[in-house]
Amino acid sequence: MSDLLWQKSGVKVDADIQGFLAGDDVILDREFMLYDIEASRAHAQGLQRIGVLTEDEFAAIDAELQALANDFAAGDFVLDERYEDMHSAIEARLIERLGETGKKIHTGRSRNDQVLVATRLWLRDRLRQLHALCIESATVALERARAEKAVPLAGYTHLQRAMVSSTAMWWSAWAESFIDDAQRAVDTYRLIDANPLGTAAGYGVNLGLDRDHVTDALHFGRLQLSPIGAQLSRGKFELAALEALGSAMLDLRRLAWDLSLFTSGEFAFVALPAQYTTGSSLMPNKRNPDVIELMRASYASVAAAKTEIEQLLSLPSGYHRDLQFSKGALVHGFGRGLKALALLPALLRELRWNESAMEKALEPSMYATDLAIALAREGLPFRDAYREAANPARWAQGDPQASLNARVSPGGHGDLRLETLQARLDALRG
Template identity: 35%
Template sequence: MAQLWGGRFTKETDKLVYNFNASISFDQKFYKQDIQGSIAHVCMLGKQGILTKEEMQDIVRTLDEICKDVESGKLKITDEYEDIHSFVEANLIDRLGDTGKKLHTGRSRNDQVALDMRLYTRLEVLYTDELVRDLLQELLKIMEENTETIMPGFTHLQKAQPVTLAHHVGAYFEMFKRDRSRLHDIYNRMNYCPLGAGALAGTTYPLDREYTASLLGFEGPTLNSMDSVSDRDYVIEFLSALSTIMMHLSRFCEEIIIWNSNEYQFVEIDDAYSTGSSIMPQKKNPDIAELVRGKTGRVYGALMSILTTMKGIPLAYNKDMQEDKELTFDAIDTVKGCLALFTGMISTMKFNKEVMSKSARHGFTNATDAADYLVNHGVPFRDAHGIVGRIVLYCIDKGIAIDDMSLDELKAISPVFEEDIYDAISMDTCVNKRLTIGAPSKEAMMQVIAIEKEYLAHDWLENIEILQETK
């Protein structure tokens, strides 16, 4: 059992205790980040004269070799090692001897793991941002193609007023745009380097923390060594942002599940994103949408886990903080998978436009506009509200829409109605006379679509450059 701390102990750790304490089974995900951080640390040690130029070059070269050997499968990461840090250092020493033992000069596992987790999380923020951006591109495409696709808008799952599919999907565009903004905020707030904080109180070696931070693409070093090794706020913030993304995906999935039902038939999900029943041959189930909805709770659980873990931890580092990894890794993988599958599902989904339009027309979604018509002809709003309520009851009894009523039938309820009522309550009029920015008319939507196109055209370029460099 390879350990970095055996000198203080007179007997070997119990095997069960060792396994309980070890993290190699999950922190091996960090091998690239651990080697990347070690190379930056060694380059700084060489710059400061703490290592000779030759020692620095030998260690950097050998660390690169270890990374390549892991990636090629030539070198296996096994549970012989307690954690990824001991794996890298032990293999370095095996290959370089005493020179390899100088790697850890001026460094603790506490600031080392804090760096690894931060590097890993920072990269995953970028990957997630890229997936959300892909989703936004697909949503924008749907919006552009459906500025005239009328459908019912809902409150309380009751048909309320007519909108367009572009307008409805645009609501989700705004949600996911806010999600990207949160990811950008997290990236900027977390982008400071903890390496050099030591165990908790810094080090007596003349480290250049600004140089190390710059090598690793950070804005600068963290400013308190105790906070540096005990901070996991960025993990909590990222899991919170991931939970919000999943909440938005889940809301959209819930609507797609409803729209896909026999009662609605607003959409048809592609066969590639559906499954059948083992007993009922007619079934086509929206399993991907249901699984995304279900996996939302899994991501919420990760957030609650780390919040609960961190709530009672005194300064500085405590072993409890090892629990920040497994559920975070799982949540990240879950969200990335859900984003990719959801984007694929909606990109292949067919919208039944005629069914949507008919649903709006027969759902009395133009009732508010009928009341507005009366108000514009001198009827007090409260009276107009009552008149249209009686019209709706009449239509329900007859099984017709308001538009289907004859002018004589309308006049029998209120003599104020004239022939122009039909134009006033047509679905097109109800939608397209709402011209304020953010409303569903085609004119307003085209303004919004132009804004969203501009938003996607001027992307978060500096972070995408970092993402490309690390791929």
Template identity: 35%
Template sequence: PAAKLWGGRFSEATDAFVERFTASVMFDQRMALEDIQGSLAHAQMLSEVGVLTADEFQQIAGGLKDIAEEIESGDFPWSVELEDVHMNIEARLTDRIGATGKKLHTGRSRNDQVATDIRLWLRNRIDQIAAELTRLQTGLVNLAEQEADTIMPGFTHLQSAQPVTFGHHLLAWNEMLTRDFERLMDCRKRVNRSPLGAAALAGTSYPINRARTAELLGFDAPTENSLDSVSDRDFAIEFCAFSALLLTHLSRASEELVLWTSSQFDFIDLPDRFCTGSSIMPQKKNPDVPELVRGKTGRVNGHLIALLTLMKSQPLAYNKDNQEDKEPLFDAADTALDCLRAFADMAPALKPKKQNMLAAAGKGFSTATDLADYLVRKGVAFRDAHEIVGQSVAFAIDKDCDLADLSLAELQKFSDVIGDDVFDVLTLEGSVAARDHIGGTAPNQVRAACERARALIATR
């Protein structure tokens, strides 16, 4: 069995179950390259301040680079007996380069080491997620521009409310994602600080240069307090909160895609490559991708609660509890990235069925508000106009027809201010074009909003 790096004060071997129970190497080996990156910066700094000689640093750096290759090619002999990624790599270094390897851990602890590794790993993931978010948003804005004139029903309570354009609806999704992007960038600022040098909890007695390791690792600055640096995982919680909101937004969009691809709505076609079939019902084409994104929201919400709960009662400074931070964080990041990728691939491929959308927009008296606004322009108070239109709608329901199908004489029974110009406001095109202000659904407003959205994306 591999000798424990901390074995000096122990007089019996670790219980075999305890060894497995306390190990994290099965999951924290995902941070192996970040661990090496951190060690390289630490060793370089130690040589610059004279704690290691230049030759020792060269040996350590050479050994770590060979180990990185070993890991990438899958040849690294991971050992549960060595507990975690940090001790596996450190022990391997000494195996490969001899006694100099034992100097790497000078002025450092696994506590600041692991905090550094997680931040490096997460920063990487954040940048990948940001790129996928941008790809998705670019696809949505392009499609929105194409569909700026495509009329569809707008809903409240999932009941027909007022006509909108498909472009406008897509831009609503885009707005949610813009805020998600801002949240992600804000989180990144707090992720991107270097805890290296906090050592176990109190700092170290060596003449270390924390600004230098921060700089070498691309962090904005060292963290401020050593106790806080090794203990808090609020940056990971923040990332999970970002992920939970992102998935909430993707889940809402997914739910709409599921509804719209049903034969009852039949608003869009989702290409076959994003769907799967049924093993029994030959006719089926199921929107699995959006359904699965909707479902994965649950696990990400769970990870957020897991990390909040993990942190809530921990006294300063590091506690082993924090080893439990990795699996939820990794899975939240993987899930966010996968779901974004699925959506970014899918969005430009959505094919609206314009005739169905238009026909649906005409149902449910969706221009009733326009009729009320028309009466207001003729001098009727809005509340009275509401009542008049309500009676007209009830009359049309009885006749089983739409408002626009009523004759002028029938409409005039409810208000004598109605003239034959009323039929212009009862059209769907007239209704959407009338909502002509910032944030409104008028096609020219949708096109202008696409321009602004594109300009904002270009600043990233």
């Protein structure tokens, strides 16, 4: 490992202790490296604007940082055990290439605000991805809701047959759910879109840093003003981002549960494309819905990440090294969550309904609620209508399409108002 940024003369570094302190940082920091370089370029420009760097020094640093970004992206520079973390790697590279000029890059900043800004930049990109995937899933669901208005589907409560529903109602439910998730991603993005760079170790510095310019250079929506507040936000804004991801993952989990049931032999409502299933190592007859089962399981990683970070935050104000462990949880939670969501739009496009099996599941009892409402419309008090409709002798096989068309409460099959959902979706596309 190269010399440590904080190492003092006469202090011996114990390799085992340092290995524990560094942990997985050089591996995890590969996720954040380009963002740390981007922030370093903005910081250098800010230093030049207040006279800490000359124009030539800034130009040299900026060029080397761009070269480092290119080398890292191409795999020509590897963040490995030679370095304590990405921050030390960037500084070591600048000193190696630029000598004394490279040593000036850390003026007015700390690794505390470096990791804060890199994490916020990283999360902005992940929230954009989350937003796009939710929009895409909602779009597919809305398209299929329009295309399949006439297909009856058994509706369940408590996993018991309840009322006649439709594929259009099922699709519109997921469309609205993922529209809500896209909205939450937007709202969380606005919360996180604040620049902490320049708050240093949490107490500011005796330099007139041009934080407003750096904020604009990094395209942040606003300045995170309080240095102490910036440190207090550590962990909290990561939790907010994971909550936004978790909202979409909860919907994915429930959708996957529906498909797990609907693809079973007992239901047989849905057929999955072959690429979404795998075979058994023993039973030649099996095709298993492993993709949707792992989609269903993926929320666990997001929940675990939230729990791990939340448990780190029993801390007083100021920076504490405990917070280093938030990084792995964040990377793992978003990594697994976004991978699962990325597979969803194509799955929704390609799944096919088995209409004959769906029709067989529509039994007379599922029209009892329609009967109770019809009797109430004729003037019978609803509680009396309810008791009369509960009598199996009154049940008869109804017309599923007539039942659906009569469901005219807003959002019901007879008044789906898909155009309202489309308007919300269109407003979120920007």
